[in-house]
Amino acid sequence: MLRPAIFGTPFLLHLNPGTGLPTHVFLRPTAVVPDRVPKIWTIRRLSKGLRALPPHNYSRSSLTMIQKVLLVYLLPEGRRKHPQRQIIDRMKESHGLHLKTYLFIFLIVIFAPLGNTLLGKGMKSVGQLKVFSPAALLETLIRIATSGYIWLGIASLLAFFVAYMLVLTWADYSYVQPASSFSYAVVAILSYWLLGEVVTPLRWLGILVICVGVLIVGRTHPRTTQESTHV
Amino acid sequence: MSESVLLFLIIVAGTGGELCVTRAMKTIGEVKDFQPVALLRFIARAIRVGWMWLGVALMTLAFFSLLAMLSIENVSFVVPVTALHYAAGTIGAVLFLKERITRERWVGVLVVCIGVTIVWLSRR
Numbered sequence: 001m002l003r004p005a006i007f008g009t010p011f012l013l014h015l016n017p018g019t020g021l022p023t024h025v026f027l028r029p030t031a032v033v034p035d036r037v038p039k040i041w042t043i044r045r046l047s048k049g050l051r052a053l054p055p056h057n058y059s060r061s062s063l064t065m066i067q068k069v070l071l072v073y074l075l076p077e078g079r080r081k082h083p084q085r086q087i088i089d090r091m092k093e094s095h096g097l098h099l100k101t102y103l104f105i106f107l108i109v110i111f112a113p114l115g116n117t118l119l120g121k122g123m124k125s126v127g128q129l130k131v132f133s134p135a136a137l138l139e140t141l142i143r144i145a146t147s148g149y150i151w152l153g154i155a156s157l158l159a160f161f162v163a164y165m166l167v168l169t170w171a172d173y174s175y176v177q178p179a180s181s182f183s184y185a186v187v188a189i190l191s192y193w194l195l196g197e198v199v200t201p202l203r204w205l206g207i208l209v210i211c212v213g214v215l216i217v218g219r220t221h222p223r224t225t226q227e228s229t230h231v
Numbered sequence: 232m233s234e235s236v237l238l239f240l241i242i243v244a245g246t247g248g249e250l251c252v253t254r255a256m257k258t259i260g261e262v263k264d265f266q267p268v269a270l271l272r273f274i275a276r277a278i279r280v281g282w283m284w285l286g287v288a289l290m291t292l293a294f295f296s297l298l299a300m301l302s303i304e305n306v307s308f309v310v311p312v313t314a315l316h317y318a319a320g321t322i323g324a325v326l327f328l329k330e331r332i333t334r335e336r337w338v339g340v341l342v343v344c345i346g347v348t349i350v351w352l353s354r355r
Contacts, residue, residue, distance in 0.1 A: 113310070119298065120306035129299040144298065184311050191307040199307050206349030207307075210314045213346050216339030217317050 104167035105179045108160055112180070113187035115156035117194055122149030124195075178218035181211045234354075237300040238312055245293035246319040250327055251286030258282065304354075311350045317343050 126143045144150055167176055188207050191197040259276050277283050300309050318340045324330040 116301075116310045117306050120301045120309070123298050123302040126302060128302050129295075150298075184314060187310040188307045191305060195306060197305045197307050200353050203307060203311075203350055203353035206346045206351075206353055207311050209346030209349055210311050210343055211346075213339050213342030213344075214314060214317060216342055217321075217336055219335070219339075 101167060101171050101175075104163050104171075105176065107163040108167065108176070108180050109183045109186055111156050111160035111163060112183045113190050115153045115160060116187055117190040118149050118153030118156055120153075120191065121195055122147040122153055125149065174219065178215045181214035181218060184210050184214065234300060234304060237296045238315070240296035241293050241300065241313055242315050242319045244289040244296065245313075246316050246323050248286045248289030248291075248293060249320070250323050251282045251289060253286075253328075255280040255282035255286060308350060308354060312347050314343050315347050 122144070126140065126147055129137075129140050164176070164180075184207050188199050188204065192199050255277065258280050259273065297309070297313070321332055321336060321340050325332055
């Protein structure tokens, strides 16, 4: 019995009809491997197409098994040997999924800067933090805790966090993280619009350079440790 | 001067907090069951790990440092300079987690640092 292992991934599980536990993992014959995936999971002998991996003693849940497969069989690191093997991104499998991903990235890029802008507005109204005496500190903390903007900011940051976690359940980290670099530009736009801050050309330049830097960092391999597992 | 101290706290405490929480999570082990009871058990295990408390304390310190910095500086200054956590995270990963960082990532970190320097210079 073949069953997709994870939605949108190029794997199929062969389940034991008796126990329901996976016995083999196959690469789909029509494997649709996202462009960036080979950087993360250098798939062995991908060109051979359908490929059975040896059975394993799966005593744990299938989820654990999938993770094990990803860790053990799909070796990390290593530059792509064949960049021409531009296999269609799995997100292109579904137009809806593509749209959903864009929507969530949009939410991420809006909610994080909005949260910070609201925190900034809240803190401007609270005034400088006074930490000289316990009484002054307590008073400042009370003013922070009673500021509506601070709570709106925290809510917005929580919304960002939830959206970020959700999008990572179907999209690749190396896809989402660079996209979130735009939030540094959005924060400048929002602080200009909502708070009336003066953003000088020099600051814009700095923000642009930061965006580029974050884009480069995000495009690199998210797993930086050397391979420690062997088949 | 106070901005430098606050930025230092935001970056170092924030990154240190993340590293401590990561270490605590590694101690606790992988989450396999997402049932409410299992999650509660997981939280009960998590709060018994010292690293978790240290991590949460450091993250709290970083958050209040961020609030303090926002009270004296513009948002369009504070948020971009906190991008330095990419540099701190990378250095922390090399020093504490013994990760191997690619040259491309170092280039990215360097570009972020240049951008932060430019934003810092744009301070009023």
